[in-house]
Amino acid sequence: MHFLRLFFVFCSLSFVTLYSFSVKAEGIVYARAAQEAEDNGDYPLAIKYYNEALAEGDLSTKLQAYVHNNLGLLHLELGNSAEAETDFGKAVTLLPDYADAYLNLTNLYAAQNKFDEALNILNQALLQTPENPDLLLNRGLIFKEKHETSAALQDISQSILIEPSIGESLIQPDNVYLGNYIEPATIDHFITILSEEPDSLDAFVKRAHAYLCTGFLDLALTDTEYVIELEPRSFKAYTTKGIILYSQGAYDKAIRAFDNAQRLAPNDPEIFYLRGKLYKGLGDNNNASFDFQMAFSINRQDPRYRKELQDLGLIK
Numbered sequence: 001m002h003f004l005r006l007f008f009v010f011c012s013l014s015f016v017t018l019y020s021f022s023v024k025a026e027g028i029v030y031a032r033a034a035q036e037a038e039d040n041g042d043y044p045l046a047i048k049y050y051n052e053a054l055a056e057g058d059l060s061t062k063l064q065a066y067v068h069n070n071l072g073l074l075h076l077e078l079g080n081s082a083e084a085e086t087d088f089g090k091a092v093t094l095l096p097d098y099a100d101a102y103l104n105l106t107n108l109y110a111a112q113n114k115f116d117e118a119l120n121i122l123n124q125a126l127l128q129t130p131e132n133p134d135l136l137l138n139r140g141l142i143f144k145e146k147h148e149t150s151a152a153l154q155d156i157s158q159s160i161l162i163e164p165s166i167g168e169s170l171i172q173p174d175n176v177y178l179g180n181y182i183e184p185a186t187i188d189h190f191i192t193i194l195s196e197e198p199d200s201l202d203a204f205v206k207r208a209h210a211y212l213c214t215g216f217l218d219l220a221l222t223d224t225e226y227v228i229e230l231e232p233r234s235f236k237a238y239t240t241k242g243i244i245l246y247s248q249g250a251y252d253k254a255i256r257a258f259d260n261a262q263r264l265a266p267n268d269p270e271i272f273y274l275r276g277k278l279y280k281g282l283g284d285n286n287n288a289s290f291d292f293q294m295a296f297s298i299n300r301q302d303p304r305y306r307k308e309l310q311d312l313g314l315i316k
Contacts, residue, residue, distance in 0.1 A: 027056040031067060043074045050074070065095035072104060084108055092121075097128040099135055106138055110145070118142050133163035149219070156214065157190035170215040176281040177243050180304070181274065185214040201227045205236050212244055220244045235264035239271055246278050254278055269298035273305055285312060 034049035050071050054064060072087035085108055091101035102125035109118035122139040129135065140155030160167050167185035171178055192210040204223045211220035221244045227237040242257035258275035265271060276291030289312055296305040309315045 025056070025058040027053040027059040027063070027067075029053075030056065031059075031063070034070070038070075038074065043077050047071060047074050047078075061094050065091045065098050065101065068094065069098070069101045069104065072101070072108075076108070081108065081112070092125070099125060099129055099132050103134060103138060106142070110142065115142055115145050119146070131162055133159040133166055136162070137166055137169075144216070149216070153190065153193060153214075153216075157187060157194065160185060160190065161187050167214075171213065172247075175247055176277045177246065177274070180277060181209075181243055182213055182247075189213050198223075201231055201234065201237075205234070205240055208237075208240050208244070212240070212247065217244055217248050221248075233264050235261040235268065235271065238264065239274060242278070243274065246281075251278070251282060267298060269295040269302065269305065272298070273302075273308070276308060280308070288312070289314060 030053035034046045037046035068087040068091040072084040075084035088105035106118045136159035143152035170185045189210040198204045208220045208223035224241040238261035242254045245254035272291040272295040276288045279288035292308040
């Protein structure tokens, strides 16, 4: 569960899997009933049963924490943010190393733009589990929201160093360039970013690409615009700028950037291909078809160009 998935991806726990820990406890019976009510979509009844589970007084501290966490999630579903905050808070008080509950409370605050409160919660959580990659990632993303870039890069890179698969979550999965210029973030991208200042314009383009793959789009754009200012004929910078602008949702500006790149390198099939991906993503198959055909006419050996034309029914 990553904060990047934008606030409302919360962590829950099934009581069905916990039944064996306390078979004789009446609280478990109510907790199981609550789980069944929740599965059936009857959230008020689930809340009633969870509260009865707590009232029985025979749940272990750990199970009480789990109950409060699930209560918090149910209250959120019903729009009761204050009650959710109370239950998540009780969960982490009962179980100070309960990362899921910390993350849920953090996401609740982040959804309300209470970034300072979210940061305080994550600091508390990381005192308990300092190498939890999800907590580090979420704190890094909070720092990013607060424009504290150095701290954000430090935490996010550390989270990926601990759990490399986290890099896959830093780019929106529906980005048409994911797998085509943008790859999941790795520690190497952060090494590129955190190294000494680039010593050439090509190095600035490389760092812009690293920023792009790690989700720091504003910084990526700054680097490409710096290159373009110093070298207005850098088609590589314009190409990267187009992908960044697309990733920011600035589609018209992205097309203009690709147009500039294409004018500077009229025989580069990759520029046609990348602009075609943008048009295709926008549902403009006429312009996409033109660009893919141009890319294919320049280089018939690249299977990506052929596949795009096949997908559009233009060739077999």
